[in-house]
Amino acid sequence: xxKRATKGRSxxxxxxxxxxxxxxxxxxxxxxxxxxFTLREVARRAGVSHAAPYRxxxxxxxxxxxxxxxxxxxxxxxxxxxxxxxxxEPPAHFRALGVEYVRFAVEHxxxxxxxxxxxxxxxxxxxxxxxxxxxxxxxxxxxxxAGQQAQAIRPxxxxxxxxxxxxxxxxxxxxxxxxxxxxxxxxxxxxxxxQATDMLYEGLRSEGTRHKVKGTGVGEPLAEAKIAY
Amino acid sequence: xxKRATKGRSxxxxxxxxxxxxxxxxxxxxxxxxxxFTLREVARRAGVSHAAPYRxxxxxxxxxxxxxxxxxxxxxxxxxxxxxxxxxEPPAHFRALGVEYVRFAVEHxxxxxxxxxxxxxxxxxxxxxxxxxxxxxxxxxxxxxAGQQAQAIRPxxxxxxxxxxxxxxxxxxxxxxxxxxxxxxxxxxxxxxxQATDMLYEGLRSEGTRHKVKGTGVGEPLAEAKIAY
DNA sequence: ACCTGAACACCGTTCAAGT
DNA sequence: ACCTGAACACCGTTCAAGT
Numbered sequence: 265x266x267k268r269a270t271k272g273r274s275x276x277x278x279x280x281x282x283x284x285x286x287x288x289x290x291x292x293x294x295x296x297x298x299x300x301f302t303l304r305e306v307a308r309r310a311g312v313s314h315a316a317p318y319r320x321x322x323x324x325x326x327x328x329x330x331x332x333x334x335x336x337x338x339x340x341x342x343x344x345x346x347x348x349x350x351x352x353e354p355p356a357h358f359r360a361l362g363v364e365y366v367r368f369a370v371e372h373x374x375x376x377x378x379x380x381x382x383x384x385x386x387x388x389x390x391x392x393x394x395x396x397x398x399x400x401x402x403x404x405x406x407x408x409x410a411g412q413q414a415q416a417i418r419p420x421x422x423x424x425x426x427x428x429x430x431x432x433x434x435x436x437x438x439x440x441x442x443x444x445x446x447x448x449x450x451x452x453x454x455x456x457x458x459q460a461t462d463m464l465y466e467g468l469r470s471e472g473t474r475h476k477v478k479g480t481g482v483g484e485p486l487a488e489a490k491i492a493y
Numbered sequence: 494x495x496k497r498a499t500k501g502r503s504x505x506x507x508x509x510x511x512x513x514x515x516x517x518x519x520x521x522x523x524x525x526x527x528x529x530f531t532l533r534e535v536a537r538r539a540g541v542s543h544a545a546p547y548r549x550x551x552x553x554x555x556x557x558x559x560x561x562x563x564x565x566x567x568x569x570x571x572x573x574x575x576x577x578x579x580x581x582e583p584p585a586h587f588r589a590l591g592v593e594y595v596r597f598a599v600e601h602x603x604x605x606x607x608x609x610x611x612x613x614x615x616x617x618x619x620x621x622x623x624x625x626x627x628x629x630x631x632x633x634x635x636x637x638x639a640g641q642q643a644q645a646i647r648p649x650x651x652x653x654x655x656x657x658x659x660x661x662x663x664x665x666x667x668x669x670x671x672x673x674x675x676x677x678x679x680x681x682x683x684x685x686x687x688q689a690t691d692m693l694y695e696g697l698r699s700e701g702t703r704h705k706v707k708g709t710g711v712g713e714p715l716a717e718a719k720i721a722y
Numbered sequence: 723a724c725c726t727g728a729a730c731a732c733c734g735t736t737c738a739a740g741t
Numbered sequence: 742a743c744c745t746g747a748a749c750a751c752c753g754t755t756c757a758a759g760t
Contacts, residue, residue: 281724298611303753313726315755320724324753377611380671382527387672427674428665428689435664436657442609443616445656460657467692510743532734542745544736549743553734 282320284310286330290375293331297374298383303327328383329390335379336393339368340400347403354416355465361407362433362461363454369437370453376441380434404430408468417468425468432464433457511549513539515559519604522560526603527612532556557612558619564608565622568597569629576632583645584694590636591662591690592683598666599682605670609663633659637697646697654697661693662686 278284288309293301303324304314321327346360369376378384379397388394405426411417417425436457439445447453507513517538522530532553533543550556575589598605607613608626617623634655640646646654665686668674676682 278724302751304751314753315727316725318754380667380673381610382606382671424685424688425692427668427685428661428692431664431668431689432657432661432693433664434668435660435662435666437664438609438667439656439660439663442611444609456653456656459653460660463654463657463696464661464693466696466698467694469695507743531732533732543734544746545744547735 278310278312278316281310281312281316285317285320285327286334289327289331290334293374293378294372298377298381301328301374325384326390328378329387329393331375332379332384332387333390333393333396335372335375336396336400338372339365339379340396340403342368343400343403352410354411354414355462358407358411358429358465358468359458359461361404362429362464363457365433366437366440366453366457367450369441370450373441376437380438401426401430411468429461429464429468432460436460507539507541507545510539510541510545514546514549514556515563518556518560519563522603522607523601527606527610530557530603554613555619557607558616558622560604561608561613561616562619562622562625564601564604565625565629567601568594568608569625569632571597572629572632581639583640583643584691587636587640587658587694587697588687588690590633591658591693592686594662595666595669595682595686596679598670599679602670605666609667630655630659640697658690658693658697661689665689 285306289301289306292306292309296305303317306327307314307317310316317327321330342364343361346364347357350357350360384390384393387397405422408417408426408429409422412419412422440447440453440456445456447456514535518530518535521535521538525534532546535556536543536546539545546556550559571593572590575593576586579586579589613619613622616626634651637646637655637658638651641648641651669676669682669685674685676685
């Protein structure tokens, strides 16, 4: 305990401004939303000049990428906890994952928008962001693959089925967050998410009842598609 | 033909600046994206001072709402054309509607973002926007209801099933537009959209095979939810 | 090494003044 | 009635200068 962080009004040095900026940014985005998020305001709240953040982040987008990264870490954590406290059996586990995703979105709408919205033009140029977001999506692919091994989910490329599942819950989350659907009651949000995931699960189950369509079915290649997140 | 629009460099009067601003805005948003969309730039391209737009639109959001309205009109038109040139039988019609929705999104990504994104805080305060966007969603509800009458789609509240269907295609569209899924080949976009709608259709078909879950099933009320668009 | 202050080129919005 | 020009309070970003 000989060394301690310089506290109080340490002339101009900040103990760990990098970390402080991310935390201020997280609070600001939760309070003011993505549109009220300003690099100058972050600096103001952190008690430094508006130029100081540029010693730690290349530009506004880089700070936003750090914020998004924290978001994916939190989302991933919640999805992992679902796996821990739930029976990992296809229908219930699958539904719980979807519900958790939608709940995260409506509880942290601005954060959710930063994670998936257009503010970060190309997420792949931020390696740590790319890694953790990719890891989050991987949880879903694994859940699908496990269901396939248990014969509870139809055969086929796991990632393609996972993408359809992701689209379902992401769509519902987006419509709620963007106020396209005016639902605020948390219980009703959960009900909508359960309905959506259950309906999708029907589609995931068996290929036997499917209508055949010319070309481009689920079993086909689609090999070149890449998941950015 | 006695009266004609004042053309060329009419001193400062613009024939129909209101209309001109919307059209310039549409072009600008297609060229530069939603982030590069600036009221001052719109004015510049329209050849008027940066204060002139305020005689025709209350603020930036009001012009954005007009742009969004045009978008919904175009989307609605495309969905109507699907109904005209397709057999209106549940599986094929349903898939074609979903594919058209996703195609519109990837062909006009910035426009799509304005229509559904966070730029327009509350769309319901713009009556004409609200009307046309609501009308677009109504097409989907009607398609579901028709499927129910033909016994091709399970019974239940049409709007709740329509919401799940909307979420599916909206989610895929959003993931593509926001580059979360790196697919650029149009044929592959169509393939993904067909896969997603076909999987969803399985869930829409019959309630018979569904897993029963405690509470909050598809058949339950959910009555208070309102669709904003 | 890390931060500040002034500066630059932009915004959205308002408002008196022009025709 | 419709538009302009100057003004205000903001941005993001850069850069010489400070300690």
